[in-house]
Amino acid sequence: MVAKLSQLAPGQSARIVSVGGCGPTRRRMLDLGLVAGTDISAVRTAPLNDPVEYAVRGYHLAMRRRDAEAIAVELL
Amino acid sequence: MTSEIPQAAKPLATVALAGNPNVGKSTLFNALTGMHQHVGNWSGKTVARMEGTHRIADRTLRIIDLPGTYSLSALSPEELIAREFIAQERPDVVVNLVDAANLERNLYLTLQLLELTDKVVVVLNLMDIAEAKGIAIDIAALEARLGVPVVPMVAERRTGKDETISIVQRLLDGEYPTRPLRATLPRPVAEAIAQVAARLDPSALGGFDPQWFARKLLEGDAAIGELAASRPSLADAASLAERLRRTPELEDLEAEVIGAQYGLLAEVMAEVVTRSTGAEDWTDRIDRVVTHRLWGLPITVLVFGLMFFITFSLATPINDWFGGILDQGGGLIRGFLTAMGAPSVAGDFAVDGLWAGFATVAGFFPVIAIFFTLFAILEDSGYLARAAFVVDRLMGSFGLHGRSFLPLLMGFGCNVPAVMAARIVDNRADRLLTILVNPLMLCQARLVLFVFFVGTFFTGLKATLAMLSLYVISVGLVLLISLAFKKTLFPGEPSPFIMELPPYHRPIARNVLAHAWRSAGGFLRRAAGQITLMTGAIWIFTHVPAGTIEQSIAGIVGHALAPIGVPMGFDWRLLVSLVGGFLAKEGALASLAVIYGVGEDGLGGVLRQNLSPLAAYAFMVVSLVYIPCYSTLVAIWRETLSVKWTAFSATYGLVLAFVLGTLIYQVGRLLGLG
Numbered sequence: 001m002v003a004k005l006s007q008l009a010p011g012q013s014a015r016i017v018s019v020g021g022c023g024p025t026r027r028r029m030l031d032l033g034l035v036a037g038t039d040i041s042a043v044r045t046a047p048l049n050d051p052v053e054y055a056v057r058g059y060h061l062a063m064r065r066r067d068a069e070a071i072a073v074e075l076l
Numbered sequence: 077m078t079s080e081i082p083q084a085a086k087p088l089a090t091v092a093l094a095g096n097p098n099v100g101k102s103t104l105f106n107a108l109t110g111m112h113q114h115v116g117n118w119s120g121k122t123v124a125r126m127e128g129t130h131r132i133a134d135r136t137l138r139i140i141d142l143p144g145t146y147s148l149s150a151l152s153p154e155e156l157i158a159r160e161f162i163a164q165e166r167p168d169v170v171v172n173l174v175d176a177a178n179l180e181r182n183l184y185l186t187l188q189l190l191e192l193t194d195k196v197v198v199v200l201n202l203m204d205i206a207e208a209k210g211i212a213i214d215i216a217a218l219e220a221r222l223g224v225p226v227v228p229m230v231a232e233r234r235t236g237k238d239e240t241i242s243i244v245q246r247l248l249d250g251e252y253p254t255r256p257l258r259a260t261l262p263r264p265v266a267e268a269i270a271q272v273a274a275r276l277d278p279s280a281l282g283g284f285d286p287q288w289f290a291r292k293l294l295e296g297d298a299a300i301g302e303l304a305a306s307r308p309s310l311a312d313a314a315s316l317a318e319r320l321r322r323t324p325e326l327e328d329l330e331a332e333v334i335g336a337q338y339g340l341l342a343e344v345m346a347e348v349v350t351r352s353t354g355a356e357d358w359t360d361r362i363d364r365v366v367t368h369r370l371w372g373l374p375i376t377v378l379v380f381g382l383m384f385f386i387t388f389s390l391a392t393p394i395n396d397w398f399g400g401i402l403d404q405g406g407g408l409i410r411g412f413l414t415a416m417g418a419p420s421v422a423g424d425f426a427v428d429g430l431w432a433g434f435a436t437v438a439g440f441f442p443v444i445a446i447f448f449t450l451f452a453i454l455e456d457s458g459y460l461a462r463a464a465f466v467v468d469r470l471m472g473s474f475g476l477h478g479r480s481f482l483p484l485l486m487g488f489g490c491n492v493p494a495v496m497a498a499r500i501v502d503n504r505a506d507r508l509l510t511i512l513v514n515p516l517m518l519c520q521a522r523l524v525l526f527v528f529f530v531g532t533f534f535t536g537l538k539a540t541l542a543m544l545s546l547y548v549i550s551v552g553l554v555l556l557i558s559l560a561f562k563k564t565l566f567p568g569e570p571s572p573f574i575m576e577l578p579p580y581h582r583p584i585a586r587n588v589l590a591h592a593w594r595s596a597g598g599f600l601r602r603a604a605g606q607i608t609l610m611t612g613a614i615w616i617f618t619h620v621p622a623g624t625i626e627q628s629i630a631g632i633v634g635h636a637l638a639p640i641g642v643p644m645g646f647d648w649r650l651l652v653s654l655v656g657g658f659l660a661k662e663g664a665l666a667s668l669a670v671i672y673g674v675g676e677d678g679l680g681g682v683l684r685q686n687l688s689p690l691a692a693y694a695f696m697v698v699s700l701v702y703i704p705c706y707s708t709l710v711a712i713w714r715e716t717l718s719v720k721w722t723a724f725s726a727t728y729g730l731v732l733a734f735v736l737g738t739l740i741y742q743v744g745r746l747l748g749l750g
Contacts, residue, residue, distance in 0.1 A: 019331065024151045025572040030334040031147035032574065033181050038338070044363070047372035048469035051478075051573055053363075059178045060577040062465045064472070067572045 005040065005063075005071035006052070013041040014073035021070035033057045034071060086135045089248050090165065094158060094189060095173035096182050097144035098458070098578040100201045102126075102587050103231040104173060105141045108241075115594050118143075121153050122499065122715055124594075132241065135248075140167065146181070146576075148188040150299045152502055162192045164283040169195045169244050176206035176213060176228070177579070179349060180341050186222065187337050190256035191288050197243050198226045199236065205581070210354030218348040223255035232584060259340040262332055264325040268294055272320065275313040293317035295330050359579045363462065372466045379463065380485045383454070387447045388489060388520065394442040402435045421623075429615030433608030436660060437600060440492055440707065445596035447486065447493045452591040454482075456583035460500065461575055468573055474555040475562025477501055478573060480510040484554060487517025491704060495711040496595060505566040511712055512725055513558050515704035518550040521661040522700060528665055529696050532680040533689040542693065550700060553732075603710045610706050614659050618652075618667075625671050630655050644698065644737035645691030654702060661705050690744040694737045702733035 008014055016038045019029050033056060034040070040056040051064045095101050105113070109128025118125045126141040142161060143154035150156040162170060172189055174182040179200075189196050200206075200213065219226040225243045229236025246252045261269070272290035281289050282303055292300040294317050304314040320326055366375050409431060410423040454460045460482065468478025476484075479501045486494035494514050501507040518526075530542050618630045625631050634652035641651050649671045656667025665679065672682045683692070703726050704712065713722040 025574070027149050027330060028146075028151055028572065028574055030331060031149055031151075031184070032576075033184065033338055035331065035335045035338050037335075044367060046367060046465050046469060047369050050469045050472075051465060053367075053465065053577060057180045059181060062461070062468075062573065062575045062577055064468070064573045066570075067574060 002072055002074050004069050005054075005073050006065040006068040008040075008042040008052075008054075008073065008075075010042045010044050010052075013039060013076045015039050015076060017072040017074055019071050021067075025067060026070065029067075029071065032061060039076070040073065086248075088136050088138055089168040090138045090140065091130075091244060092140045092142050092161060092165075092167040092170045093173060094142045094162070094170050094185070095144060095201075096146055096175060096178075096185060097576070099144070099173045099175045099182065100231040101141060101144060101173050102590070103584055104171075104199075104201070104229075104237070105139065106586055106590055107231065107234055107237055108137075108139055115598065118153075118157050120717065121157065122717060123153055123157055130241070132245065135245070137241075137244070145185065147185055148192070150297060153504075154502075156299055159192070160282075162189070163285075166283065167193075167195075169197060169247050171197050171199055171240065171244065173199050173201050173231075176200040176203045177209050177211060179206075179211070179213065180338075180345050183222075183341050183344065184337060187257065187259065187341070190222070190224070190258065192285070194224070194254045194256045195247055196224045196254070196256065197240060197247065198222060198224055199229050199240055200226060201229045201231050201236075203228045203236075204230045204233075205579070208355045209357075210352040212350045212352070214348045214350075218344070221344050221347065222257050225252060225254075257340070257344075259333075259336045261336055265294075265329060265332055268317075268320045268326055268329075272313050272317045275316055277307075277309040277313075280307040280309045290317070291333065294321055294326065295333065296321060357579075359458075362580055363577075366459070366462050367466055373470075376463045376466050376481075379454075379459070380482065383447075383450045384485070384489050386450060387443060390446050391442040395439055398438055398442070399435070402431070402438060406431050406435075421619075424619070425612070425615055429612040430608055432615075433611030434604070436611060436707065437604045437607050440490070440603075441596055441600060443490050444493045444496075444599055445592050447489070447497075448595040449588055449592035451482075451497060452588040453583045455500070456581075456588060458578045458580045461577050464575065465577065472570065472573075474558045475566075475570070476509065476558050477503065477506040477571065478575075480506065483510050483514060484517060487514045487519060487554075489520055491515050491517065491519050491708040492599070492711045493595075495708060495715055496599065498715060503571040506571055508716065508721060509558060509561055509566060511715055512561060512721070512728075513554045515708055515712075515725065515729065516550055516553045516557060516701060518547055518700060519661065521705065524662040525657075525664055525699055526696050528680075529683075529692055532683055533687075533692045542696075546696060546700060549697060553701065557732075599711070603707065603714075606710050607707055611659060614655065617655065618670075625652065625667075640734070643742065644694050644734070645688065645741040646695065646698075646737075647686075649686075650695055654699070657699060657705070658703055659706050661699060664699060690741060690749045694741040694744070697740055698733045698737040700733075701729055701736060703729045 002017060003014070005014070016034060016036055018036055019026060019034055038056060040054050043053040043055050043060065045052050051062045052068060053060055053062050093101050093105055105126060105128065108130045113126060113128030116125045117123065123143050128139050130137040130139055140161065142158040145155045145158050148155055148159040150159055161167070170189055170193055172186050174186060186196070186198055200215070206213065215226050215228055225247070227236050227240050227243055229240065243252070269287060269290045272293055273286040276286045276289060278286055289300060290313070293304060293314060304310040321329070366372060406427040410427050413423040413426060414420070463481060464478035467481045471478050471480055482500065483494045483497040486497055491514050494517065495511050498507050498510045498514070501510050526543065526546055530539050534542050618625050618628050620628055622628065630652050634648035637651050638648045641647060649668065652671060653664045653667040657664030668683070669679045672679065674682050709722060709726060712725050713719070716722060
């Protein structure tokens with residue numbers, strides 16, 4: 001089932017289906033290795049529930065939910 | 077000195093260091109260049125440019141430390157600088173520092189470097205950390221796949237440095253043929269690139285390779301698009317690229333290209349890396365505490381509060397000690413001038429005008445040096461990124477970025493290092509916003525002024541409330557003005573918050589101290605002359621033509637501006653004292669003492685006779701807001717490199733101060749408080 005990356009709860013893993021959005025933000029995501037077919041999991045959220053920390057390609061990345069909404073994933 | 081027979085010297089070679097942030101580039105740079113380094117800025121940018129030399133027997137290497145970047149997409153000034161330097165300056169060798177514990181994403185930058193130059197040495201740094209994580213890397217296999225030399229290194233322990241230098245030498249001497257690895261692009265993409273490249277005029281590409289340039293045009297790269305638009309001989313290729321970009325199979329070329337590159341890296345990783353169970357991960361354990369739902373925010377505030385406390389409790393005694401020495405210096409100057417038969421006014425000007433400026437700058441030195449030492453420790457260890465992560469949501473509500481938190485908080489101490497610290501905010505609009513609102517933070521100098529005024533005019537609970545309310549006004553204004561500026565000056569989408577949370581590691585003393593020294597030294601060198609000129613100018617302003625302040629230029633101007641003061645309940649004296657406050661906020665007290673002709677001990681009594689508590693309160697709020705002190709303005713100008721923004725910073729404060737001062741005084745009178 002396809003969901004938005006921002007819907008991932010801490011501890012859940014998913015595989016990236018596509019990266020939406022446009023412009024520099026999207027390019028930054030792609031550069032950091034968030035490309036279709038990449039496995040990603042949510043690790044934890046910040047105290048106020050946003051941003052979220054993700055584990056991807058062996059490193060950790062923090063993203064705001066509104067930015068993570070642009071990434072479509074399928075839950076594993 | 078050894079008495080070797082000098083060999084025939086080989087030409088100077090340029091070596092660029094490139095790599096992701098947090099891979100230890102500065103450690104290697106410091107190890108290679110030692111004391112032979114100098115720091116400047118990349119032209120027209122506020123990105124630090126570090127250059128140094130490394131001497132070997134028969135050769136000198138010029139080492140340029142490029143800004144740390146994840147890619148060469150030119151999304152930030154740092155990426156643009158790195159890309160243009162490699163393409164246009166054509167360094168003889170690029171030493172690409174790679175985090176062995178985070179190989180895949182680091183090699184993505186390597187692939188991008190290999191598109192621009194084949195003279196690359198890949199240095200696998202942090203091998204010890206990779207090992208601890210249970211990551212084993214087959215160096216020979218990686219070298220074979222990348223087609224360029226690979227050297228393992230632990231920069232902290234200085235292992236791998238000599239080997240890197242000898243490989244660099246072999247590359248320079250042409251003894252190391254390289255075959256850089258390139259990702260195979262999908263056929264339609266490759267064909268489109270060939271088509272566009274064929275129409276490019278190679279002499280107009282600013283040093284870039286035609287194939288690469290063509291691909292960037294097809295990707296819609298902003299910087300390359302601008303370059304192409306400015307060169308008539310590229311118009312034809314640019315319009316072809318624009319047409320091709322609209323065809324369905326090239327529609328998402330960016331994702332295709334990057335996907336192909338990461339696909340290739342996944343293959344490489346499978347071949348060269350074997351994983352076993354590593355040691356326990358400390359990072360996760362620390363993060364569970366510092367980003368905790370309940371404790372995360374209080375811990376962040378506590379860490380910065382502590383940093384702040386250490387800075388000022390260490391700086392104060394140093395400053396007092398300095399102050400004594402500076403006073404003696406002033407005495408010596410005065411004595412010397414008197415002995416030379418100079419009129420006493422010359423001594424006054426030399427000591428109270430010029431020497432005082434030097435003293436002001438010297439007073440900043442300990443604060444900046446200590447603050448940036450602690451700052452570098454937090455940044456180096458990886459904690460700063462966590463703090464930004466924890467507070468981002470809170471800051472975001474006011475149009476600010478998580479990383480703005482530290483510079484703003486530092487504003488409670490001193491706005492000069494705070495404005496300098498805004499460099500950690502990478503997006504330009506966010507950084508400008510952070511700089512512009514920073515002077516509204518109630519700094520220590522203003523605290524000195526307010527403690528005196530509150531103590532003079534209020535007692536007991538009223539005093540406590542007055543002091544607290546000033547802090548509330550300060551923070552409230554920062555948040556409200558941020559929101560207002562964000563909506564009006566920097567409209568559009570909020571910039572993204574996409575930030576790596578690197579594993580924690582022990583800060584390296586040498587790097588920390590180098591960082592602190594550079595920040596403090598840089599400020600001293602650039603600001604000393606300007607601040608001294610300014611204190612000299614203010615002295616003349618308040619002493620010329622006649623010896624008294626009332627008959628000086630400042631007094632005359634103060635009298636002329638008196639009508640402005642009326643709605644705020646100020647007479648000309650308070651207006652003139654604000655001129656002294658421009659130099660240093662607590663300077664308003666010294667100015668007032670001079671104007672009323674009393675010592676600072678008698679000032680309280682005189683003020684009580686001349687001012688109502690309401691006018692005194694309005695005066696404090698005006699002092700809080702009216703203009704950044706001169707040293708802060710210098711810092712703002714240096715950090716924005718823009719006269720326009722610096723002027724704006726001064727102007728909006730003046731307007732806001734007048735509005736607030738009037739509002740407080742008039743509403744207070746209506747309420748019968750005057």
